[in-house]
Amino acid sequence: MVRHSRVCWVMLCFLLCAFASAQLLAQPPQPSAASQNPASSEQSAPGTGTTTVHNDVVIRGGTLLTVTHGRIENGSIYIHDGKIAAIGKTVQAPSNATVIDATGKWVMPGIIDSHSHIALDDDVNEATSPVTPHMMMKDAFNYNDKEIYRALAGGVTTSLLLHGSANMIGGQAIVIKHKYGLGRDELFFPGAPQSIKFASGENPKRVYGGRNQVPSTRMGNFEVMRQAFTEAREYMRDWDEYNAKVKKGDKEARVPKKDLKLEALADVLRGKLLVQIHCYRADEFLTEMAIAKEFGYKIRAFHHAVEAYKVADQMAANGVAIATWPDWWGFKYEAWDGIPWNAVISMHKGVRVAIKSDSGDVTRRLNQEAGKIIHYGNVSEEDALKMITLNPAWIIGVDDRVGSLDVGKDADISIWNSYPLSSGALADQVLIDGDVYFDRSLPGLGLTHYKEAQ
Amino acid sequence: MLKICVVVLVLVAASLGQLSNKKSPQPPAKAPQPATSNGTVALRGGKLLTITHGVIENGVVVIQNGKIAAVGAAGSTAIPGGAKVIDVTGMTVYPGLIDSETHLGLTEISADRSTNDTLENSDEIMPHMHVSDAFHAETALIPVARVNGITNAIVAPAIGDTLPGQDSFIQLSGRSANEMLMVRDIALPLNFTGVQRRNESFERAKFPQTRMGMAAQLRQAFLDAQDYEQKMADYEKKKASGSDKPGNPPKKDLKLEALLPYLHAQKPVVLAAEEPNDVETALDLAREFHLKVILNHVTHAASLLDKIAATGFPVIVGPIYEQPKESERYDAVFSLPAKMAQHGIKIAFASYEAHQVRNLPYAAGYAVGFGLPYDEALKAITINPAQMWGVDQQLGSLDVGKMANIVVANGDPLDVKTDVKHVFIAGEEIPLVNKQTELRDRYWQ
Numbered sequence: 001m002v003r004h005s006r007v008c009w010v011m012l013c014f015l016l017c018a019f020a021s022a023q024l025l026a027q028p029p030q031p032s033a034a035s036q037n038p039a040s041s042e043q044s045a046p047g048t049g050t051t052t053v054h055n056d057v058v059i060r061g062g063t064l065l066t067v068t069h070g071r072i073e074n075g076s077i078y079i080h081d082g083k084i085a086a087i088g089k090t091v092q093a094p095s096n097a098t099v100i101d102a103t104g105k106w107v108m109p110g111i112i113d114s115h116s117h118i119a120l121d122d123d124v125n126e127a128t129s130p131v132t133p134h135m136m137m138k139d140a141f142n143y144n145d146k147e148i149y150r151a152l153a154g155g156v157t158t159s160l161l162l163h164g165s166a167n168m169i170g171g172q173a174i175v176i177k178h179k180y181g182l183g184r185d186e187l188f189f190p191g192a193p194q195s196i197k198f199a200s201g202e203n204p205k206r207v208y209g210g211r212n213q214v215p216s217t218r219m220g221n222f223e224v225m226r227q228a229f230t231e232a233r234e235y236m237r238d239w240d241e242y243n244a245k246v247k248k249g250d251k252e253a254r255v256p257k258k259d260l261k262l263e264a265l266a267d268v269l270r271g272k273l274l275v276q277i278h279c280y281r282a283d284e285f286l287t288e289m290a291i292a293k294e295f296g297y298k299i300r301a302f303h304h305a306v307e308a309y310k311v312a313d314q315m316a317a318n319g320v321a322i323a324t325w326p327d328w329w330g331f332k333y334e335a336w337d338g339i340p341w342n343a344v345i346s347m348h349k350g351v352r353v354a355i356k357s358d359s360g361d362v363t364r365r366l367n368q369e370a371g372k373i374i375h376y377g378n379v380s381e382e383d384a385l386k387m388i389t390l391n392p393a394w395i396i397g398v399d400d401r402v403g404s405l406d407v408g409k410d411a412d413i414s415i416w417n418s419y420p421l422s423s424g425a426l427a428d429q430v431l432i433d434g435d436v437y438f439d440r441s442l443p444g445l446g447l448t449h450y451k452e453a454q
Numbered sequence: 455m456l457k458i459c460v461v462v463l464v465l466v467a468a469s470l471g472q473l474s475n476k477k478s479p480q481p482p483a484k485a486p487q488p489a490t491s492n493g494t495v496a497l498r499g500g501k502l503l504t505i506t507h508g509v510i511e512n513g514v515v516v517i518q519n520g521k522i523a524a525v526g527a528a529g530s531t532a533i534p535g536g537a538k539v540i541d542v543t544g545m546t547v548y549p550g551l552i553d554s555e556t557h558l559g560l561t562e563i564s565a566d567r568s569t570n571d572t573l574e575n576s577d578e579i580m581p582h583m584h585v586s587d588a589f590h591a592e593t594a595l596i597p598v599a600r601v602n603g604i605t606n607a608i609v610a611p612a613i614g615d616t617l618p619g620q621d622s623f624i625q626l627s628g629r630s631a632n633e634m635l636m637v638r639d640i641a642l643p644l645n646f647t648g649v650q651r652r653n654e655s656f657e658r659a660k661f662p663q664t665r666m667g668m669a670a671q672l673r674q675a676f677l678d679a680q681d682y683e684q685k686m687a688d689y690e691k692k693k694a695s696g697s698d699k700p701g702n703p704p705k706k707d708l709k710l711e712a713l714l715p716y717l718h719a720q721k722p723v724v725l726a727a728e729e730p731n732d733v734e735t736a737l738d739l740a741r742e743f744h745l746k747v748i749l750n751h752v753t754h755a756a757s758l759l760d761k762i763a764a765t766g767f768p769v770i771v772g773p774i775y776e777q778p779k780e781s782e783r784y785d786a787v788f789s790l791p792a793k794m795a796q797h798g799i800k801i802a803f804a805s806y807e808a809h810q811v812r813n814l815p816y817a818a819g820y821a822v823g824f825g826l827p828y829d830e831a832l833k834a835i836t837i838n839p840a841q842m843w844g845v846d847q848q849l850g851s852l853d854v855g856k857m858a859n860i861v862v863a864n865g866d867p868l869d870v871k872t873d874v875k876h877v878f879i880a881g882e883e884i885p886l887v888n889k890q891t892e893l894r895d896r897y898w899q
Contacts, residue, residue, distance in 0.1 A: 146780050153784040202565075309897050329890070330595065330809040332565035339890040345898045361775045364784070368816060371870035378873075423819025423869045445783055 055082055055434045058093045062102030062415065067109055067385050067404040077107070079411040082433035087405055100436075102415050105428060108385065109404055110157025110178075110412035113363050114323045114392035115276075115303050115356035117162060118147035119176075125166035127207050130215060131228045133196060133264035135171030137161055143176075143184040147360045149447060152178040152438045154364035155414035155427040158189060160396045162303075165199035165278040166207045168215070168224050172196050172264065172273065175396055177412070177432050181450030193397035195300070196268060198225075199278040200288060201334050222287055229295045232265035239266075274300040274397050276323075280334035282310040289318050301395040303356070306338035309345035316350030321395050323356040326372040343387065344377025354392035371421035384421055493881070494518045496533040497862060499543035505837045505851035515547060517858040520881035525852050542862050545875060548832070549851050550605025550859030551867070552839040553814045554770045555724075555750070555804035558596055558609055558624065559589040559631075564809070572612040574619065578650055578668065579675045581712040583619025585609045586638040591631040595808055597888030600626040602812035603861035603874045606636070606849060608804070608839075610643055613726065616650045616672055618643055620712065621724065623843055625859075627879040640843060642716045644672070645726045646736045647751065669735055676743050679713035719746040722842070724770070726750035730758050737765065748842055753787055754779065759797045768800040768842045771834075774817055785824055791834070792825030801830070802839040819868030831868060857881075 057079040064072040064087065078086040078093040086092060117124050123140035126132045141161065151159065157178055163170030175192035200221055209216025215224050238256040245253035267273050277288055279302045292299050298319070302308065305322035306329065308315060315322070324346075329338030343353045355370050357363035370388045373379050393403030402410050411434035418425045430438040440446050495517040502513035504525060514531040516524035524531050533539060562569035571588035574580050589609060599607075605626050611618035620639040628634035650668055662668045685704045693700040715721045723745045727733040733755045740747045749762065749769040753776045762769065771791050778786035794801050803821075805814045818831040826834075840850025848857045861867070862876035877884045 147777075150777070150784045309893075327810065327813070330563055333563055336563060337893055339893050341890075341894040341898060345894070348898075360777065365775075365820070368820070368870050374871045375873055418823075422871060423816050423866075424821075424823025426823050 056080055056094050056097035057100060057411070057431075057434050058091065058097045059100045059102050059107060059413065059415070062105040062107040064405055065106060065108040065381070065385055065420070066406065067382060067389050068406055070382065074103075075107075077405065077411075077413070079413075079431075079434040082411055082435070084405060084407055084409050084411050087407060100415070100429065106416040106418065106420050106425070107405070108155075108414055108416070108420055109389045109402065109409075110414050110430060110432065111155045111366050111388045112354075112392040112396065112403060113151065113156050113159040113357050113366060113388075114301070114354045114395040115162060115358045116151075116159040116360075116363055117164065117358070118151060118159065118360045118363065119143065119145035120161060121145070124162075124164035125170065125207075127164075127166035130168045130204055130208055130221075130224050131261065131265075132167050132171055133169045133228075133268070134260035135163065137163065137172060137174045138188075141174055141176075141184065141187075143187050147363075148176070148178050148187070149180040149438075149445065149450070150360070151363040152180050152430055153427060153440070153446060155367060155416070155420070155430055156363055157412040157414070157430060157432050158393070158396070158398065158402055159363070160195060160276070160392075162195070162276060163197040165197075165203040168199055168204050168221055169228065169265070170197040170199060173276070175398065178430075179432050179435075179437055179449065181437070181447055189396075189398060189401075191401075193274050194267075194272070195274040195276050195396065196264070197276050197278065198288075200284050201278075201280050202332055203278070218284070222291065225291060226294075228265055229269065229291075232262050232269055233295070235259060235262040236266045236269060268297050269295060271297060274395075276301055276303055276395070278303050280304050280306050282307040285311055285315060285320075289314070289320065300397070301354070304335075304358070305346075306335050306342060308351065309339065309342045309349075310337075312346040312349035312351050315346070321352035321354065321391065322346055323354040323392065323395055325358065325362075326355055326369050326376070340372065340376040343373050344379055347377075347379065347383065352391050352394055353387050354395050355387040356392065367416075367420040367425055368423060371423070374421060381421065493520075494523075494534050494537040495878070495881070495883070496537045496539045497542045497547055497860070497876075498533065498539055499528060499541055500545045500547040500862060502852055503546060503548040503832060503867070504853070505549060505833060506853055512543075513547070515852060515860060517860070517878060517881045520858055522852060522854055522856050522858050522860075525854060540862075540876065542876070545862050545864055546867060546872075547852070547860060547862050548603075548867050549836050549849065549856075550861055550877070550879065551603050551814055551835045552802075552843075552850065553599075553604050553607040553805050553811050553835070554802040554839045554842070555610050555806050556599075556607045556811050557612065557808040558599065558607055558626075558811060559591065559593050559634075560585060560609060560611070561808045562590070562593060562595070573614045574611075575614055578616040578662065578671060579709065580615050580619050581617045581642055581675075581716075582708040583611060584622070584639055585611055585619060586622045586631070586635050589622060589624070589631050589635060591628065591634050594889045595811070596626050598809070598890055599811035600877055600879070600884060601874060601886045601888060601891070602815070603863060603867065603877060604811055604814055605859040605861070605877065605879050606845075607811065608640070608843065610724070613643075613645045613647065613649060616645055616668055617675070617713075618645065623845065625879060627882070627884055637843070637845065639715075639721070641722045641724050641748065642713075643724045643726060643750070644736070644739070644745075646732050646739075647726055647728050648732065665732070665735070669739065672739065673742070675710075676713060676717060679710040679717055682707055682710040683714055683717075716745060717743060719744055722746045722748045724748045724750050725767075728753045728755070728776075730755045733758055733762070737761075740767075753790070756786065756790055756793055759793055759799065762794075763797040763799050768802065768838065769794060770804050770842075771801045772803060772817060773806050774803075774821055788820065789824040791821040791831070792827075795826055795830045800838055800842070801834045802842055803831075803834050815868045816870050819866075819870070822868060828868075 060076040064075040076091045078091040119142050126135045162173045173195040175189040176187045205215050215221040301321040303323045305324045308322045327340040347353045366388045370384045373384045390403035393399035402412050413431045414427050415429040416425045417428050428440045497515045502510040512528045514528050560572045574583050608621050610621045621641045622635050623637040623640045624634050625636050662671050725736045725747050727736040728751045747767045749767050776787050803818050805811045822831045837850035840846035858881035860878040863872050863874045865872035
């Protein structure tokens with residue numbers, strides 16, 4: 001789809017013959033009022049126009065790692081109204097666009113972390129019942145937490161903030177953009193689908209088994225889930241019957257009680273929520289997929305998934321992705337068979353793989369973590385990059401909006417002082433929706449939108 | 455039932471560990487075969503990072519009798535007849551990496567208590583614990599670590615006690631604990647980071663509840679050891695003078711006796727502190743008792759670097775992935791090694807890990823990103839720790855006469871993308887296999 005639209009633009013430009021010599025890949029889709037006066041070229045001095053157009057930005061001179069269509073050496077990106085409007089060897093942009101000189105630098109999409117628990121203080125587990133699908137992460141989100149800033153400084157622009165794994169069904173997550181310094185609602189990724197966090201294995205059975213409650217075994221874990229969805233089915237049936245009666249004009253129909261917990265589970269069954277499951281062991285992936293089939297919902301991704309390589313073909317057949325670490329293992333039994341080739345084996349068997357942090361530390365250096373996949377799996381640059389950009393974007397359900405340097409996508413872009421998939425690369429600047437939020441050259445915290453003690 | 459399962463799993467895990475630790479794919483009963491009939495190996499054509507005398511492009515290293523017999527440029531370094539020549543053109547050759555704090559051999563599965571021997575938690579003062587007594591040579595973790603080029607490490611107890619017991623320095627290869635424990639009781643960790651204060655609640659009412667209590671307890675332990683030594687000396691003197699009534703010898707006290715080599719500064723105390731106030735207190739203690747010191751962590755004490763530099767003490771710095779303070783810039787800790795190097799402080803890196811010892815070089819690489827000169831980063835995982843631990847005659851550089859702990863990799867040793875191709879420990883090539891490569895090979899088809 002993306003490729004197709006790019007080809008169209010190239011053809012259109014070619015027909016117009018306006019810039020025959022330029023290797024133009026794209027054009028601004030909707031010239032704004034100010035840029036209708038033509039747009040000479042990005043080389044023009046910025047700020048000469050009488051009206052300043054908010055958010056006309058050109059990044060030029062860097063090596064662009066597009067993720068979807070290879071490298072562009074010494075390329076440029078034109079950003080208009082927060083979106084990537086053009087990308088190529090050269091681009092057409094208004095003369096008054098702000099220019100970011102990336103000569104000698106590396107430019108890639110903002111990093112996306114599909115498994116994070118930052119900015120939630122300690123409110124990640126409502127560990128008082130193994131099924132709490134109605135716990136809304138939004139209610140706990142601490143948007144002032146500096147962890148958001150520190151991840152931003154490591155090139156991260158979008159994160160999925162998930163519940164912990166104490167409960168079989170923990171609650172509903174939030175997707176944020178790391179616009180540190182803005183107000184709470186401005187950090188939410190607009191229009192991102194709602195995800196729900198499930199867990200399995202050692203953590204729920206330890207938490208509740210430790211209190212001599214169900215579940216204390218994997219048998220208990222899964223039965224708790226089946227019971228919950230069985231109840232949710234009945235709840236849905238009651239509502240469906242009621243709605244049918246109302247539709248028929250039955251004025252006597254009695255309104256069933258609204259139940260937040262069952263309503264949330266019903267939303268899983270209705271396919272309204274992306275199901276994200278904390279799961280380590282091969283046998284448990286299979287059980288989870290069987291339960292999903294039994295109740296008719298889809299699993300978006302297994303998280304941690306350290307044994308994915310053992311049953312990757314079956315995951316691929318079900319269209320389930322994984323969000324994993326490159327090399328964590330051995331910290332508990334269910335992580336004992338973790339291997340650093342998990343990502344690459346799963347990828348070769350057709351699974352969409354994301355590298356995630358699950359850590360306020362590691363989220364600051366996911367670029368390094370993706371580099372490890374080249375070390376262990378000898379994967380291509382593009383495949384390694386996808387694991388921290390486009391693939392996590394798919395897991396979160398925002399891959400049509402972010403995760404690659406393509407025309408029409410949000411201008412969430414990280415600019416690096418050296419090759420990002422290496423040990424010592426530093427993010428120099430990080431843009432979100434075309435606006436710079438972090439600039440390493442600035443004194444203090446390097447933030448552009450943050451005021452201390454706000 | 456659960457218990458039985460756990461026992462079975464432990465047995466399976468242990469046998470897996472043993473399997474993966476076999477040094478050679480040859481029949482298990484046989485001793486590993488030497489590399490060639492005369493045991494001489496030559497690595498030819500690689501880029502040598504010698505550490506002590508620069509970089510040699512297109513160099514040769516000759517390994518004989520477990521040691522480095524020659525190092526030099528390809529043109530001028532003779533390869534003995536009969537040597538097994540390994541062409542390492544395009545590769546980087548460097549000394550085995552040294553991790554200055556690990557828990558290798560003390561843990562298998564972190565969450566399973568039965569596989570953990572990292573801390574004797576009953577008292578804060580436990581200098582008579584020796585990690586060498588717990589070190590599990592057959593751990594599955596060591597073969598995982600060494601495939602990334604880590605050949606030597608400090609094994610330390612966990613940080614929970616003020617004096618948790620004595621470290622050992624290990625070689626990451628050998629047929630038994632005896633072969634792998636190169637130096638037992640090499641150093642004494644002294645932890646003053648706040649987490650040792652575990653009697654905080656008033657209900658428990660057990661000394662020590664505060665940092666004051668911990669410092670007082672520690673001072674008293676040192677004073678008791680000095681007093682003990684004096685009493686022992688008095689008794690010996692009396693006996694030697696031929697007194698007919700020397701009395702009974704003072705009661706042997708292993709705890710106090712364990713402190714004596716450290717009070718005589720014969721061995722280093724590894725002084726761990728993170729915050730400036732704790733570093734100051736720890737330095738006071740070191741001064742009072744004339745300790746030989748290696749500082750550890752110092753993660754948030756950038757304000758004290760002048761003072762630390764003036765002591766001349768070397769520092770194990772990190773983990774540099776520790777979060778900065780809320781008010782600090784994101785790179786306050788990442789850039790600490792660079793600042794220390796600017797102050798002329800000798801630094802070493804540590805993974806502080808067991809399962810992830812293999813990631814040691816990447817911390818050094820990250821510090822380079824934040825301003826640490828590359829050569830200093832490399833030294834901080836080779837010659838600097840060798841010097842700090844007193845093994846620099848044997849390890850830490852590509853120099854003639856040193857033990858042949860050598861790594862060959864396809865690129866920069868500090869980069870995450872680099873893959874290690876050969877590891878030699880004491881001149882013996884180590885098969886790059888472990889529990890994880892076996893699983894990879896079983897499933898990657």
